[in-house]
Structure formats: C-alpha cells, structure tokens
Amino acid sequence: MASHVLLLATKDTIAYTRRDDRLAIASGTDLLDGVPADQLAADVTVEDVTAEPSWDMSPATMLALARRVRSAVLDDGFDGVVVTHGTDTLEETAFLADLLAGPAASRGGIVFTGAMRRLDELSADGPRNLAASIAAAADPRLRQAGAVVCVNDELHAARWVTKVDATGVAAFSSAPFPPLGRVVAGRVETLGTAPPRPPAPQGEPESDVALIKTYPGIDAALLTAAVDAGARGVVLEGTGMANVPVSLFTAISELTEWGIPVVVASRCRTRDVALEDMRSGTYGLAAGVGAIGARGLAAAKARIALMVALGTGSAEGVRAWFDGL
Structure with missing residues (x-):
C-alpha cells in the first residue's frame, strides 16, 4: 500500500x-x-x-x-x-x-x-x-x-x-x-546519525523571546528594555565559547532573579555542553551570574528552544529543560 x-x-x-x-x-x-x-x-x-x-x-x-x-x-x-x-x-x-x-x-x-x-x-x-x-x-x-x-x-x-x-x-x-x-x-x-531527541515539550510555548547580538561596548540597558517591552526570556549571541561582555553581568543576574531566563549562545560553533562546563579561565563566566548555555545551538535556534522551554512555567524548569537538550 x-x-x-x-x-x-x-x-x-x-x-x-x-x-x-x-x-x-x-x-x-x-x-x-x-x-x-x-x-x-x-x-x-x-x-x-x-x-x-x-x-x-x-x-x-x-x-x-x-x-x-x-x-x-x-x-x-x-x-x-x-x-x-x-x-x-x-x-x-x-x-x-x-x-x-x-x-x-x-x-x-x-x-x-x-x-x-x-x-x-x-x-x-x-x-x-x-x-x-x-x-x-x-x-x-x-x-x-x-x-x-x-x-x-x-x-x-x-x-x-x-x-x-x-x-x-x-x-x-x-x-x-x-x-x-x-x-x-x-x-x-x-549518511550520518541523527542528533538525540530533545526533551518532551511541557505546556504552551512562549512566543515573546528577545534575541540580542552582543558586541564590545554594548549597553546593558538593551536587556532590560527588551524585558520592559514584554520579553519573557532573552537569548544573547556572544562570541567564542559563549562569552559576553562583563558589562552585562549585573543585568543578567537581575533578570535571572526576576525569573526571566537568559540563554547565552555564540556566533561560533561551540560544544554541546552546559555553560558552567565551559568555565575555564575566561570561558563561560556568564554561568556564574545565572545564564543558561545554549547547548551548542546557533542563537536563532536557541531562541526557538527558549520559546519551548518557557512552557515549563518556571526558571528552574527552563534550566532543567536545557540540561536535557
């Protein structure tokens, strides 16, 4: 048939x-x-x-x-x-x-x-x-x-x-x-092996997630402005091994305390590991102020993933969901 x-x-x-x-x-x-x-x-x-x-x-x-x-x-x-x-x-x-x-x-x-x-x-x-x-x-x-x-x-x-x-x-x-x-x-x-299946979706995805490309001299006010405009989560596109300027650390910490997840991706290909596992020397420092790693996803896809992860309903749920991605 x-x-x-x-x-x-x-x-x-x-x-x-x-x-x-x-x-x-x-x-x-x-x-x-x-x-x-x-x-x-x-x-x-x-x-x-x-x-x-x-x-x-x-x-x-x-x-x-x-x-x-x-x-x-x-x-x-x-x-x-x-x-x-x-x-x-x-x-x-x-x-x-x-x-x-x-x-x-x-x-x-x-x-x-x-x-x-x-x-x-x-x-x-x-x-x-x-x-x-x-x-x-x-x-x-x-x-x-x-x-x-x-x-x-x-x-x-x-x-x-x-x-x-x-x-x-x-x-x-x-x-x-x-x-x-x-x-x-x-x-x-x-020709190749498919990537592992992602965690099961939980709840309804959020559609309002901001994506901000970081650069030297970026003003941290851009992060809070995105949240003030209604963003339920923020993805930052950093450099190298998911590095973002130190000037953003206070804003990342504040957003995390407010229950607004901040995911850090990179404009480069990175390893599929948690952000805290990259912490070596100057790598992955944003994990120390509450940021979540993108697990090797490009920034645009990290935004899609955060939309789905927000369906868990809590910042802890988002972090756990990304840990299984």
Whole structure:
C-alpha cells in the first residue's frame, strides 16, 4: 500500500512565478502538478496554509505549522508530512516542529523544503526539492530522525542545519556535522546519525523571546528594555565559547532573579555542553551570574528552544529543560 503524505504549502519562493510582469503564487496543488507522476513516491494530500513571507513569519504562524505537523501524524495518521517554506527562516520553523513533534517523530517523516529559484527561472530547484521531500517523508529510514530539511537532494537535521548562501541552490549546510542522508532515485540513503531527541515539550510555548547580538561596548540597558517591552526570556549571541561582555553581568543576574531566563549562545560553533562546563579561565563566566548555555545551538535556534522551554512555567524548569537538550 502506498504511503500517504500531507503537503502543507506556505508559498514563498518555491511557489513564485512572474505572469504579465506581476508576481503570481502557485497553490500546493499547482506545485504538486509540477512533479511528474512517476516521480511521486507517495499519495499526497494538499493543504494550503496562509502564512507571511519567510523573512517576516510570525511566531504564531511557526507554532501553528509545528502543531499541524504533529497532529497530521498523530491524529490524522499520515505516514509523513512535507512543509514548503521560504528559505530565510526555514531552519527555525523546522527546529520548532522538531521540538514539538514528540511521538510523531517516530511515527512519520517530517520534512521541510523550499527553493532558491522561482518556478519560472531557468533550472528551478523547487520541483526537484519537492519530489525528493515527498520521497523522504514516505521513507521508513527517516523515522526517529525528527524534523529534517531536504534541499538539493540532501537531508539535514533541523537542529544542525543553517542557511549559508543566499544565492545558490546549495544554500544549506550542517557543518561541522554531516548531512543525515540524501535522496537518490526516490529513496533515502543514510549518511550520518541523527542528533538525540530533545526533551518532551511541557505546556504552551512562549512566543515573546528577545534575541540580542552582543558586541564590545554594548549597553546593558538593551536587556532590560527588551524585558520592559514584554520579553519573557532573552537569548544573547556572544562570541567564542559563549562569552559576553562583563558589562552585562549585573543585568543578567537581575533578570535571572526576576525569573526571566537568559540563554547565552555564540556566533561560533561551540560544544554541546552546559555553560558552567565551559568555565575555564575566561570561558563561560556568564554561568556564574545565572545564564543558561545554549547547548551548542546557533542563537536563532536557541531562541526557538527558549520559546519551548518557557512552557515549563518556571526558571528552574527552563534550566532543567536545557540540561536535557
């Protein structure tokens, strides 16, 4: 019996084309019609999703997509789900879906894809990416991998993948980790081991989390201003081994005392360890004033993780959740 896959189409570049000098948007059914029937590895049901462009996508839309992915597998019995998404924030929505998937990750394939070229451009990459994604979502080899991003025939773990090129079709990388696999002739070939599954989500995620890039001379007032504006948590993008300027330490300590978690990530790749485990010489000093380490996550993904962790309802719960990430 053929696998049954749900296609959630959010438009963006994969669905864009020019007609009479105006931008036209293909529906999910139109996208599916662009894939030759003999290249479809599953029966596909299409749902068009109203969504902002990827570069302007709201947390509410991201959460709605993640919840629909989960319910499609657990409640509706689909063997897999494919989400077409703009590439700018594709990695964030995919990671959110991964964190909220729960048991859906072991029951069906969860695949996000997009395109770097419009449908009417020469050698458009969207139709091939879509065909490969449907094949991946239907393939049992993808069970337990959690959410993945499928582009350019490669499969990347949502936790590791990053958009590294805004112009070419080989736009995504998991470096220094390898891709989880690739799609060849409609089947998944595994290349690497998936990251461990994240802790189970608890409660409802918070959508208001601030992300602040630190720099020499940064004013600590930026942190308190974000909280005054309504942020329930703050992610700081530091340098090196999750270092942030000492001028922020008092503000971090105060926010922690107020029950506002502060997570420190890095603009570099770091080890997947707790921040306090980095404390050696001048590394990881923010742990001493209450900051939580991002466990090697890039800052944008640390923000997604903190949104989910805040569902635990307490600062202690957030810390424990990150310890298990």
